[in-house]
Amino acid sequence: MLEFVRPLQSILQIKQVNSTDLVWRLHCRVTVFLLLLASLLLSARQYFGNPIDCINAKIGHIPESERSYQKYYQWVVxxxxxxxxxxxxxxxxxxxxxxxxxxxxxxGLTTPIVPDHWEKTRKKQLITYLSADFPHLHRTYLLRYCFCTLLNFCNVLLNIFLVNVIFSGFWSNYHPAVKALLSFDFPSWNRYNSQVFPKIAKCDFHFVGPSGSKQNRDGLCLLPLNVVNEKIFAFIWLWFLGLLVISMLNLLFWIVVLCSKGFRLWLLTAPLYPIRTSYVARALDGQGVGQWFLLYQLCRNLNPIVGRELFQSVSKAKGHNGHKTFRMPKGGEPDFYTDPEGYDEEGV
Structure with a gap:
C-alpha cells in the first residue's frame, strides 16, 4: 500500500519558502492529493477485484417509473x-x-538559526530592492495572486456543478445519506446511498447474434466499486462544501486587505513583534499595495529576527534619503546592484 501512495507524497511536501497561504494549499495540494488517491485506489484491481461482475439470470419486470439509469460507473476514475x-x-x-x-x-534567511551578521552584499541588495519603487512589477505580482485565488474559488463552484450534472442532482439526492452517516444511522445510510451508488444492478447487454441480428440479454451485475464510491463521494460532499465556505471567507479577507490600509499595516507588524509600528509604516511610506504584498510575503517566510532587522534597515534607508523612492531602471528589471542615492551601510 505504501508503494501505491508513494508517487503522491511530493504533492504534500512541506517547503521552507511558501508563496501561498493555507487556503491555497487546501485547494492545490490537499484536494489534489485526495482526488488522485481516490482515482488510483479505484483503478487498483488488486484491492477490489473486477469493477463489475455479471451473472445472466431472469429478473422480474421492473416498471419504467421505478428504473434508475446509472451511466457514470465506468467514468468515476x-x-x-x-x-x-x-x-x-x-x-x-x-x-x-x-x-x-x-x-x-x-x-538562506528562513531557518531558525541565522548568522549574527548577514553577508554585507546580500543585505545591501535586499535593502536596495525593498527601498526601491517598482509599482508595475509588484502590482502585477499581487494581481496575479488575486486572480489565482479567485480561480480557486471558481474551481470549487465548477466542480460542485460538474458532480451535480454527472450524478443527476448529487447534492440534493445524497444529502439524506450524508446526514444519516453523520448521525450514525447506518440503516438509513444504506438505504439512501444505494439510490445513488447501487451495489447490485440489472444490466442490459446488446450484441449481434450469429445471423447478424441485434440481440438483447439482461443480467444481474455486482458493482463492487460502489462500496468505495459511496464513501469517497460522502467525503467529497462534505469537503467541497467546506472548501467553498473557506474560499468565500478567504475572498472576503483579501477584499478587506485591499481596502484597509490599517489592516495591511497590522498584518505586517504582527509576525515581526515586537518591532515598532513606525518602522513598518515608514517602510511602506509612498509605496502601493503591490509593495505591501511583497513585504507581506517576505515577513511570512523570513526568520522573525531577520525580518525585524530588514524592516528597520529599509525604514532607516528611506529616512536617510528623505523618503525618496527609486524607479525601475530601463529594461524593466530591477537592478539589485544599484545603491539607493545617498545610502550608506554605516547610516543603517
Missing part, C-alpha cells in the same frame, strides 16, 4: 483525475508567474 487536474491549474499558473522570486529573496 477519470472524473476524479479530471477534478484533480482542475484544482492543479491555479497552482501551475502561479508557479509560472511567480518564477521563484520569493525563494530568491528568502534564500
Amino acid at each position: 477519470f472524473i476524479l483525475a479530471l477534478q484533480a487536474c482542475m484544482f492543479s491549474v491555479p497552482n501551475f499558473l502561479w508557479k509560472a508567474w511567480e518564477a521563484g522570486r520569493l525563494q530568491s529573496l528568502c534564500d
Whole structure:
C-alpha cells in the first residue's frame, strides 16, 4: 500500500519558502492529493477485484417509473483525475508567474538559526530592492495572486456543478445519506446511498447474434466499486462544501486587505513583534499595495529576527534619503546592484 501512495507524497511536501497561504494549499495540494488517491485506489484491481461482475439470470419486470439509469460507473476514475487536474491549474499558473522570486529573496534567511551578521552584499541588495519603487512589477505580482485565488474559488463552484450534472442532482439526492452517516444511522445510510451508488444492478447487454441480428440479454451485475464510491463521494460532499465556505471567507479577507490600509499595516507588524509600528509604516511610506504584498510575503517566510532587522534597515534607508523612492531602471528589471542615492551601510 505504501508503494501505491508513494508517487503522491511530493504533492504534500512541506517547503521552507511558501508563496501561498493555507487556503491555497487546501485547494492545490490537499484536494489534489485526495482526488488522485481516490482515482488510483479505484483503478487498483488488486484491492477490489473486477469493477463489475455479471451473472445472466431472469429478473422480474421492473416498471419504467421505478428504473434508475446509472451511466457514470465506468467514468468515476477519470472524473476524479479530471477534478484533480482542475484544482492543479491555479497552482501551475502561479508557479509560472511567480518564477521563484520569493525563494530568491528568502534564500538562506528562513531557518531558525541565522548568522549574527548577514553577508554585507546580500543585505545591501535586499535593502536596495525593498527601498526601491517598482509599482508595475509588484502590482502585477499581487494581481496575479488575486486572480489565482479567485480561480480557486471558481474551481470549487465548477466542480460542485460538474458532480451535480454527472450524478443527476448529487447534492440534493445524497444529502439524506450524508446526514444519516453523520448521525450514525447506518440503516438509513444504506438505504439512501444505494439510490445513488447501487451495489447490485440489472444490466442490459446488446450484441449481434450469429445471423447478424441485434440481440438483447439482461443480467444481474455486482458493482463492487460502489462500496468505495459511496464513501469517497460522502467525503467529497462534505469537503467541497467546506472548501467553498473557506474560499468565500478567504475572498472576503483579501477584499478587506485591499481596502484597509490599517489592516495591511497590522498584518505586517504582527509576525515581526515586537518591532515598532513606525518602522513598518515608514517602510511602506509612498509605496502601493503591490509593495505591501511583497513585504507581506517576505515577513511570512523570513526568520522573525531577520525580518525585524530588514524592516528597520529599509525604514532607516528611506529616512536617510528623505523618503525618496527609486524607479525601475530601463529594461524593466530591477537592478539589485544599484545603491539607493545617498545610502550608506554605516547610516543603517
